[in-house]
Amino acid sequence: MTKIKATNITWHEGHVSRSARETLLDQTGVTIWFTGLSACGKSTTAFTVEHVLVEQGRLAYVLDGDNVRHGLNKNLGFSAEDRDENIRRIGEVAKLFADAGLITMTSFISPYRKDRDRARRLHADAGLPFVEVFMDTPIEVCEERDPKGLYKKARAGEVKQFTGVDDPYEAPLHPELVIDASKVSPQEAALTVIKYLEDHGHLPKLQV
């Protein structure tokens, strides 16, 4: 730790620069936006990336239903307007986290192209990298997994407007990465994401 003199502390009008925090963390702020059907492997991949990075001394954080839907977005329902606002807020919060220097992952179905594109634009306007990861796992595989029994309920009509059943999923047109979780292991999926971060200068090379 550098010794500083109290008399050398100056006050500042504005925020610490993003680059100062990035230098401190030895990584660049980035948002990795996972999108895909329910049970396609978004969260499993995101959490695996998070664990690997934190074990390697990198600061990563996952925004998902657990910490967002029950907190920031708990006053939103499932109307078209509320779904739109849900993804808008997630994009804004991810941008704040990336601005703070974190490797930020979002794990939400986020089925509509316009919502994801808005999050991408927000980041572009702030000079922040945005990595869209399309988890392109076939719906048959997702439906067979169905850990929460949601597909079953949707097919039975007990859950309405369920993505892939009676609500559309609009696949990304130009995602940075496409991963089919029925063809690769969670570890391979995570390493694909980490390799992308390294290859694009967001991380020093991981020693695997």
Added chain:
Amino acid sequence: MTKIKATNITWHEGHVSRSARETLLDQTGVTIWFTGLSACGKSTTAFTVEHVLVEQGRLAYVLDGDNVRHGLNKNLGFSAEDRDENIRRIGEVAKLFADAGLITMTSFISPYRKDRDRARRLHADAGLPFVEVFMDTPIEVCEERDPKGLYKKARAGEVKQFTGVDDPYEAPLHPELVIDASKVSPQEAALTVIKYLEDHGHLPKLQV
């Protein structure tokens, strides 16, 4: 950097623990909630703390009007309902940042006790420390500073429901810190906050 084998990467069902990130950062996640009248010194103090901490290798981030009002909360106006929602969202986002291990500061007038207390409860429920800093600068001093000419406009009736003029400011009953910016320099104010963090185990001792 520790060498890991790709074959050693396991997948994980859930989030990395808060304590893992705190160990990595050598600090604890905390929210420092600055409250007080317009021009009372909230942002100057917060930014000074932020700069000192980042220079010392600590990860700190300030949420303020610049990065929140124009982003996450840009769809909110100044009705009673919207002001309430404004502070609610800030509390939720601060909680996410503190959960990620950051020394998080919020710089908003946040004039109502019930709104601040809700943010405090949110943190308490998540086991996260919350430090309310009441910038108790006399309104006469704030009004003389008036960097944006807002008090002048409020006195002229051009700005309505301005805190301290025609809208109440409810002083905290049990703030962790009280700072009068008319009596101490921004540097002294910042060191008061930093000393609090050290004394409560959120930071290793700062060498000043």
